[in-house]
Amino acid sequence: MGIEKRSGNLPIPDDQTNSTTKTGNMGVVTARIDDIVNWARTNSMWPMLFGLACCAIEMMGAQAANYDMSRFGMELMRASPRQSDLMIVAGRVSRKMAPVLRRLYDQMPDPKWVISMGDCASCGGVFNNYAIVQGVDEVVPVDVYVAGCPPRPEALIHGIMTLHEKVKQERFKLVG
């Protein structure tokens, strides 16, 4: 008996308030299982250490003390795909690197998400030539695109917050 993931159809709320309203009396806290699972997933989503180019330096900047990505549950940059839930494609993906990227994505256990950080990962950016894959969505399914070249650490963290909102929308149906 497994949980089948089905992406929700609710639009992402503009303001950042949580989509589930709290019940009145707080005697016994009841919550749907979706919310518990999504809450657990969003608050400890470990990114994979996958820095390619300039965006990787900004990702390191986001991980370092000033912007501190670990406030959002991303404490560890796991080196191996086996222990990571989120793949941040930080940098330009060359033709030689695309099969490696696809293999790493496949080796990540479900549930997994992909953030394509920077213009080069999202659409080839400045480099429109033979060597660069024009957009990572030709190789792996992307959940959130973060614009910028390189995006500021706040932009990356905002991308991660958007991903958290997206994950919070997911609904599960029990598979018999």
Added chain:
Amino acid sequence: MDIELLPIIVLIVLATGLAILVVGIGHFFGPRRPTARKSAPYESGMRPFGPGTRRMPIAFYLVAVLFILFDIEVVFFLPWAVVFRQLGLFGLIEMVIFIVILLAGYIYAWKAGALEWE
């Protein structure tokens, strides 16, 4: 079964229970979708090659054995430390002898170069 042991039993039961619970939920409710590409060994991004288990140099075994040896030594400290007050001087001397014996072994291993890799 006098009452003093009850807390330890409760602790053991809780610890193992929680462990089994967590692993069990993951095992039963977690979806399993093994694909050939996902179960291929991780070779830092490259295609895996060669047999998974290969001949290991003996030096690894040596380091492992030395670790286990001195780890067990530390395990013997724990019960001694608990009743350290009651044993008094006799306990101290006993343990010092125990440590000196193992220290001799340690120094021998060190001088024989077991700790260096080569």
Added chain:
Amino acid sequence: MDDSTSNMEHNPTEFELNSTVQRMVEKFGARVEEFRGDPTLEVRADQIVALCQTLRDIEGFEMLVDETAVDYWPAEAPRFHVIYLLRSVSRNQTLCLRVPLDGNEPVMPTMTGVYPNANWYERELWDMFGIHFAGHPDLRRILMPHDWVGHPLRKDYPLGYEEPQFTFNYEQIQARKLNPKD
């Protein structure tokens, strides 16, 4: 170009580089060009190794700073020009050598005997231009995937420009683009 540098044995004068160039011209019959104050010696392909050998041993040019190529594509006769940049750290001089090569699949003697660091430069020239270096210890592609066809930096190799996806051509590009879902 003469300047006072504290840690150089002696500072070179313009005259000294010219004398080196003159000696090389007499010895190898090289053609000299001057542009923005930097002399460039042009020699034939079979003289280059001997020239670099003498430059390194006698004239004191210890370092091969750079080895690259330029593709004058429509011109068939000397199509590729291989450029060597030598530097003398002790005399603080830089010298540029130029070797014109004919044809589309030129072959050239390797420089790894004189300067070992030419190994990767020549592998990159083979990968990017298709210039074959005879005697190179292990000539294979360095930047492109090992099974790539074609030499990208040649002028007749297309840039590989893909039309970006905007709103007006969204459907055609989306149809052509493979969007894996799993």
Added chain:
Amino acid sequence: MEEMILPTSEAMLDGMTHLVSERALEGETLLLNMGPQHPSTHGVLRLLLELDGEKVITVIPDIGYLHTGVEKNMESKTYLKAEVMTDRLDYLNTMGNNLVYVLAIEKLAELDVPPRADGIRVIFTELQRIASHLVWLGTHALDLAAMSVFLYCFREREIILDIMEMCSGQRMMTTYFRPGGLWRDVPSGFEDAVREFIKIFPARIDEYEALLTRNPLFLERVQGLGVLTKENALRWAITGPMLRASGVGFDLRKAKPYSGYEQYDFDIPTQTAGDTYARYQVRMEEMRQSLRIVEQALNKLPYGPVRSNNRKYVPPPRSELGVSMEAVIHHFKLWTEGFNPPAGAVYSAVESPRGELGVYLVSDGGPKPYRIHWRVPSFDNLQILPMLAKGHLVADLVALIGTTDIVLGDVDR
């Protein structure tokens, strides 16, 4: 597609089977991929290691996983548009890339640069050198398990990035230097921000030195590791801190001064041991020297224009557009077709934090560079890694990659 486990010879070697020794192929020694995705390869560098237990027998680097085809792409863009790509090459030394590209154009077109622009260029290039050394120190110490140094270094780096963003609007990819001067003048708060940084930074370097320099754990890992002799360094065309750590005091800022470096008095730190610790000392001392240069450059910064008034190459200021017709014509020509420098080939080089960064620019008189070759220091510094790493342990290889301070955007271009 089904991916089954392939036997040793065909699968992973991608055409490198002839390089691997016979012992490795039948499995006596371990063939391991320290591959494109590895925490300590500072980017997507793949090293095929042949290991006898922990000892490294041979290292076969396989680069190209970040090859961006910049040289080919720059041939299809005008000079000014091509400059946007120069930042992405060595993304830790973006100002240095801009500088060498702009100097090449100015040497080709014999463009004059006002002294104020030269002074600001020197300030930014030295700040960028400090920022690059900070990232090197942070990741190098992180690889050797000194986690806190990484966080301290990035704290100072953020101050430098704020200064750069204040002037150019972008933290890293600034494209701030333009042929003939700068994009525009620095804002008013620039001088105080740099003075503030000059005031606090020496104490911060002492903090790093206190953490690492006499730390036995660090010394144990770096002393005597990867010794590079002076002859080998010259034979393999190693430049930069690695060459100076082996005893050759060659620095382009002194040997061939550019942008007014001869006015400032600073010395070139050199060591003779040539091992990883010597390279560490050279780079730490270089940070202090860079700070000295920044201070002198700031004190000597003259007032005046930041762009030359040679209208053939430098667009006129907007104020002139409303007034003179020629300015509008030049403005229109420069921003649509770009400028046409004379035909010819030049080589200009600057001292980047990693070594000699050079540009061989060939122009055929058209608005686009006919051919541009980037002589990058990391390409050579990486070439001797197999020679340095022979016989060391795998853990030492991690320290060696850190000490060569390679940046893969630099290596693969």
